[in-house]
Amino acid sequence: MSGPDDAERRTSAFTRGLTLAENRIAQYGAGTCLAAMMLVIVISVLGRYLLAADLIPGAYNIIERVLFPLMVFWAIPIAHRDGTFPRLTVLVDRLGPRARLAVSVFVLAVELVIYLILFRFVFEFAWEGVARERMMRIATETWPVYPILVMVPLSFGLMVLEIARLLWRDARMLAGRG
Amino acid sequence: AASAEEMNLIISSALPQKHMWVGQHMDPFADRIEKATDGRIAFDRYYAGELVSVGREYDGLTGHTIDVSAPFLAPYQEGIFPLSDVSQLPTLGTDSPMITRAFQKLLDSDVALQDGKTFYQLELTDNGLVGWPLGASQPYAISTTGKVLDDPSDFQGLPARAGATLHVIGVEQLGATSVYMPAAEAYEALSRGTIEGILLSIGDWRSYSVQELLKYTITGINMGSWESYLAIRQDTWDEMPDDLKKVWDETARQAALDNAAYVVKQDEIMIDEAKKDYDARFVDVKTLSPEMQAHMAQAATNTWKVWIDKMEEQGEPGLATARLWAKLITAEGGQLPDGVEKILQ
Amino acid sequence: MDVWLIILIFAAWFALFMLLGQNVATCMFGAGLLGIFLLKGSRVLDGMVATNIFYTTSTFSLSIISLYLLMANFLMRGGVVVDLFQVAYRLSGHRRFPLGVATIFSGGLLGAVSGSGSATAAALSTLASPQLERYGYSKDLAIATAAAAGSLSAIIPPSLIMIFYGSLTQVPIGHMFMGAIVPGLVCISAYIGCLAYLGWREGNRMKIPPATADGGTTTKGEAADDPALATVSGRSLSAFIFVVALMVVVFGGIYGGVVTAGEAGAVGAFASLVGMVVMRRIGWRDFWLSLEDAVKVTAMILVLVMGAEMFGRFLSFSQVPRELVDLVQPFIDQQMLIMLVLLAIFFLFGMVLESAAVMVLLIPIFLPILDSAQVDQLWFGVMACFMISLGLITPPVGLSVYAASTATRHPVERIFRPAFMFALFAALIGVAAMLAVPESITFLPGRIGQ
Ligand code: NA
Ligand code: NA
Numbered sequence: 001m002s003g004p005d006d007a008e009r010r011t012s013a014f015t016r017g018l019t020l021a022e023n024r025i026a027q028y029g030a031g032t033c034l035a036a037m038m039l040v041i042v043i044s045v046l047g048r049y050l051l052a053a054d055l056i057p058g059a060y061n062i063i064e065r066v067l068f069p070l071m072v073f074w075a076i077p078i079a080h081r082d083g084t085f086p087r088l089t090v091l092v093d094r095l096g097p098r099a100r101l102a103v104s105v106f107v108l109a110v111e112l113v114i115y116l117i118l119f120r121f122v123f124e125f126a127w128e129g130v131a132r133e134r135m136m137r138i139a140t141e142t143w144p145v146y147p148i149l150v151m152v153p154l155s156f157g158l159m160v161l162e163i164a165r166l167l168w169r170d171a172r173m174l175a176g177r178g
Numbered sequence: 179a180a181s182a183e184e185m186n187l188i189i190s191s192a193l194p195q196k197h198m199w200v201g202q203h204m205d206p207f208a209d210r211i212e213k214a215t216d217g218r219i220a221f222d223r224y225y226a227g228e229l230v231s232v233g234r235e236y237d238g239l240t241g242h243t244i245d246v247s248a249p250f251l252a253p254y255q256e257g258i259f260p261l262s263d264v265s266q267l268p269t270l271g272t273d274s275p276m277i278t279r280a281f282q283k284l285l286d287s288d289v290a291l292q293d294g295k296t297f298y299q300l301e302l303t304d305n306g307l308v309g310w311p312l313g314a315s316q317p318y319a320i321s322t323t324g325k326v327l328d329d330p331s332d333f334q335g336l337p338a339r340a341g342a343t344l345h346v347i348g349v350e351q352l353g354a355t356s357v358y359m360p361a362a363e364a365y366e367a368l369s370r371g372t373i374e375g376i377l378l379s380i381g382d383w384r385s386y387s388v389q390e391l392l393k394y395t396i397t398g399i400n401m402g403s404w405e406s407y408l409a410i411r412q413d414t415w416d417e418m419p420d421d422l423k424k425v426w427d428e429t430a431r432q433a434a435l436d437n438a439a440y441v442v443k444q445d446e447i448m449i450d451e452a453k454k455d456y457d458a459r460f461v462d463v464k465t466l467s468p469e470m471q472a473h474m475a476q477a478a479t480n481t482w483k484v485w486i487d488k489m490e491e492q493g494e495p496g497l498a499t500a501r502l503w504a505k506l507i508t509a510e511g512g513q514l515p516d517g518v519e520k521i522l523q
Numbered sequence: 524m525d526v527w528l529i530i531l532i533f534a535a536w537f538a539l540f541m542l543l544g545q546n547v548a549t550c551m552f553g554a555g556l557l558g559i560f561l562l563k564g565s566r567v568l569d570g571m572v573a574t575n576i577f578y579t580t581s582t583f584s585l586s587i588i589s590l591y592l593l594m595a596n597f598l599m600r601g602g603v604v605v606d607l608f609q610v611a612y613r614l615s616g617h618r619r620f621p622l623g624v625a626t627i628f629s630g631g632l633l634g635a636v637s638g639s640g641s642a643t644a645a646a647l648s649t650l651a652s653p654q655l656e657r658y659g660y661s662k663d664l665a666i667a668t669a670a671a672a673g674s675l676s677a678i679i680p681p682s683l684i685m686i687f688y689g690s691l692t693q694v695p696i697g698h699m700f701m702g703a704i705v706p707g708l709v710c711i712s713a714y715i716g717c718l719a720y721l722g723w724r725e726g727n728r729m730k731i732p733p734a735t736a737d738g739g740t741t742t743k744g745e746a747a748d749d750p751a752l753a754t755v756s757g758r759s760l761s762a763f764i765f766v767v768a769l770m771v772v773v774f775g776g777i778y779g780g781v782v783t784a785g786e787a788g789a790v791g792a793f794a795s796l797v798g799m800v801v802m803r804r805i806g807w808r809d810f811w812l813s814l815e816d817a818v819k820v821t822a823m824i825l826v827l828v829m830g831a832e833m834f835g836r837f838l839s840f841s842q843v844p845r846e847l848v849d850l851v852q853p854f855i856d857q858q859m860l861i862m863l864v865l866l867a868i869f870f871l872f873g874m875v876l877e878s879a880a881v882m883v884l885l886i887p888i889f890l891p892i893l894d895s896a897q898v899d900q901l902w903f904g905v906m907a908c909f910m911i912s913l914g915l916i917t918p919p920v921g922l923s924v925y926a927a928s929t930a931t932r933h934p935v936e937r938i939f940r941p942a943f944m945f946a947l948f949a950a951l952i953g954v955a956a957m958l959a960v961p962e963s964i965t966f967l968p969g970r971i972g973q
Contacts (some may be wrong), residue, residue, distance in 0.1 A: 024814075030822075031814030034589050041590075041789035043784060048372065052335060053355065060358050062585060069580035071589065075822035084823045085546035087879030090919045092544040107545045114553045115780055118572065125573030135257025139358060140343045142257045228839035233576045241570020360583065362693060363783065366971070370780030 016166060022158060023079040033071035037063050058139025065136045066148065073151040077158035101174045108167040114159045123153040185418065187410075189221045190244040192232040194250065197385065200225060202440045203312055204248040207408065207433040214425050215332055219418075221246070239411050240306055249312050250409035252301075253342055260494050261291075261301050262502045265314060266344035266402030267485060268478035270463075272512035274445075277314035277403040278438040281508040282431060285311065289502050292495040298503065300495075302407075308415040309407035310430035313437025316379040316445040317400030318345060320352065321392040323374050328466070330473035338375030339364055345377045347484050348401050351477035364388060380452075381444035389448065390456050398463040399474055399515075402481075408433070418483035486521065497522070524561055530841050533558035537834075548791035548830035548878040555833030562840050575832040580825060583785065584690035588638075589682050589821040590788030596813035597636035597764070597795035601804035604646040607632055612654065613755050618957055619658040623718045626651040630672025631711050633678035635770045636791070638686070639820070639925040640915050643931050644673025648927035654752065661725055662933060664718075667941035670916050670927040671714050677878065677912035679707035681773065681788070683781055684878045684911055687824070688904045689784075696784035697777045702905045704774075705963040709956050710909070710949050717948040721941055758802070765798050768875035822878050831883030844891040855896050859958060862898065862906070865889055869907050870950055873914025877922065881911045905964045906957050913950055916942040 040059050047055030056062065090102055129149040136140040189208055191200045193247050208221045230238035233254040235247040252259035265281055292300060304308045320327070322337070327333060333353035340349040340356055341509050349356045367373045368391045376388065385391040408430055418426070452458035463474060482500060489496025501522050504514055537554040537839045541547070557595055559568060626647060632645050633880035648669035655665035677684055680700035755894035773791045776782040783788060799805040838844055854860055872881040915923035918939040957963055
């Protein structure tokens with residue numbers, strides 16, 4: 001019977017790949033957005049005081065509508081995977097290992113349902129936004145918003161995968177096969 | 179949302195109750211409807227973006243989170259109501275009631291603008307909405323923290339804040355440097371000189387707390403009034419019995435006119451206060467030098483041109499809409515900046 | 524279904540999953556979705572769920588959080604904590620109580636250029652607590668002092684929680700920063716007072732020779748110095764001067780009205796980057812890691828805000844906040860009483876929850892009450908941030924103490940005992956001072972740009 005081991009190995013290879021991908025997106029994608037935000041503001045301030053000119057028209061919009069949203073949606077999956085989301089652990093810490101596992105499975109199952117619902121909403125929103133050519137205003141221009149919009153379901157989709165993985169892991173452990 | 183007999187509607191505003199479009203439009207409108215229909219229409223009222231924030235009104239309505247949006251801030255629903263910006267085109271000698279009446283007539287007009295569709299069909303029906311005007315803002319005027327604008331060159335490099343797209347275009351056409359910032363930052367920016375000018379309706383000064391800072395204002399040229407809608411979703415409207423529809427329609431039209439009368443008064447009160455308490459100067463454009471008048475008219479005219487071109491580029495009937503608006507404004511007694519007639523040919 | 528029954532179900536769901544350890548954002552999403560569904564049906568969700576999630580990220584004021592985080596990360600990775608403590612350590616003249624004070628001051632100084640506390644607490648606890656022990660403090664108190672010094676990052680502006688409050692309430696963030704300067708100084712004083720008391724009590728109990736206990740030179744002398752602290756190098760001094768200059772630029776820029784709080788964050792981050800690179804303290808790797816850390820924390824906070832929006836929308840639909848206002852109505856004239864009760868609630872929530880979570884949870888419920896009691900939102904906000912930030916060193920969940928505990932491998936509960944005293948001291952003195960003299964908060968913001 002090589003089943004569980006194989007499954008385990010495949011899952012962990014898949015997980016490693018996903019973690020690496022999420023890391024890269026966060027570090028280079030989201031990180032670049034943040035660095036750009038910093039530079040856009042510094043250039044604007046310098047322009048204002050040294051040249052009395054608005055060097056980047058709509059700098060404020062570019063940050064608010066493009067750079068910051070991209071940064072956040074690219075960073076969410078890894079922030080979630082790292083387990084940095086705040087939670088209350090006072091009670092759970094007092095439970096025995098098996099009870100804790102059971103609670104975890106229950107909580108994760110509920111969480112999975114919630115994120116699936118959220119995923120459905122953001123997916124539909126992005127889909128319609130692309131189809132309807134939803135726009136955003138940058139200075140006096142309107143730009144299509146879809147390049148940012150499609151990142152929302154991507155972000156939530158990755159979170160759903162992570163929750164499913166954790167649920168699978170804990171459920172197997174609870175069933176005594178972990 | 180309800181049976182034919184009794185309708186319980188969610189009416190929502192992204193603005194707080196103290197804003198004139200809520201306190202002087204949404205609330206009086208809802209009160210009157212509830213009274214006139216004897217409670218057959220009742221509203222659950224939500225304010226200050228409790229349910230739906232600025233710019234998300236369209237999503238809120240079409241997504242059935244709310245039934246009625248007042249004010250429905252069309253210019254903030256990015257790219258969905260492009261033609262509704264037409265009220266922000268610069269005109270001369272106009273005030274809130276004139277703009278409000280003209281806008282109602284624009285909505286009532288049966289002139290086909292594109293593909294046999296009227297303004298109403300293009301902007302509202304096609305987006306699943308039924309709507310009425312609000313009381314338009316008083317004219318947007320250019321004000322400074324003290325710099326006197328006597329000569330066209332005085333505009334050069336003047337850092338000024340404008341909000342709406344058309345206002346930004348207008349400021350740039352005057353030769354000023356448009357500085358982009360959220361409205362909430364205007365006070366700080368004016369007080370420390372990051373910006374020295376602002377395009378705003380005088381009655382709105384208090385909402386931004388800038389009344390003590392603005393010392394010089396050119397009046398008589400309307401750099402574009404802000405106007406928008408009271409909007410209800412089409413399917414909810416269709417469920418409404420005809421007698422209620424009639425009450426609604428009449429009430430909405432009257433609410434806009436009353437709102438406009440209030441807005442005019444606010445402007446006058448603010449002007450008096452600014453003169454008396456803050457030493458502010460208000461200069462009518464007609465008293466300025468001929469060069470200055472010509473410069474401002476040219477900027478205003480260019481704003482029409484830029485907007486029309488932009489609309490046409492996007493496949494929207496900018497020219498036809500501007501033509502119709504020009505006709506309605508002049509019928510109300512307003513004037514067009516020199517040269518606009520020519521563009522509209 | 525009856526509204527009150529739905530509210531009960533909503534509250535029960537929220538309480539259950541919070542206790543079971545589901546993350547706070549998910550608890551709020553879940554309770555909000557369920558509550559709205561029960562109250563209004565699934566249809567209303569179409570117009571709000573996705574737009575809330577998407578447009579939450581289009582909030583300029585929240586983007587400022589990431590810039591201040593970045594600034595702090597550059598400085599942390601550049602290792603300036605060591606330098607600050609080194610200088611403070613020298614200035615303390617190797618005497619017991621002044622050394623404790625120096626530790627707190629290093630935390631305060633670092634706090635003036637950093638927005639969140641754990642990293643500072645970890646660094647100071649490894650650096651400072653061995654020295655504090657050497658000069659006669661117990662291990663518990665030594666680490667607790669370092670943790671408290673670390674918590675000053677959240678209490679002294681700039682602080683993430685203040686940016687956060689500003690973006691939730693429209694109070695200008697620059698005003699929050701300016702308003703929190705005096706309370707921050709009060710907190711430092713309270714910590715020092717608490718340290719004096721705890722140290723004195725300990726000194727009595729442990730029979731430390733009076734020469735050491737009241738501030739005399741230790742018998743062990745400088746021979747026992749940590750090599751890293753043996754001398755103040757030019758490198759340390761320049762880092763120290765750089766941090767002070769950066770602090771002046773950020774606060775001076777905001778106070779002088781030269782830049783907004785958001786711009787100050789970007790300019791500060793940029794200056795830190797340039798400074799650290801020029802001083803050869805960070806390289807490419809540190810640069811990317813600083814960015815990564817900042818975006819992760821920002822993302823975590825943004826998901827919390829998204830969850831809070833769902834949670835808040837349910838509250839609006841159910842009209843709970845309005846009912847609460849009616850409930851409070853008989854006491855509405857008693858501003859002080861209302862403030863005290865609300866601040867106590869903030870302190871208690873800060874004990875068990877992470878600070879951003881406390882904010883998103885309580886603000887939508889309390890804001891209408893503040894409004895109708897006509898409480899100044901800036902004044903209240905600074906105090907609320909103060910109370911929440913003290914949660915960093917209160918049990919059972921205190922991130923500063925956790926960080927210090929991890930860094931020193933010393934049991935959490937032993938550190939919490941003295942740490943809680945620090946928090947309690949600061950809370951009582953801080954609240955008394957700020958309620959008695961509201962100008963301690965409102966004076967500086969009122970003068971920005973003048
Ligand atoms: Na700080
Ligand atoms: Na705590």
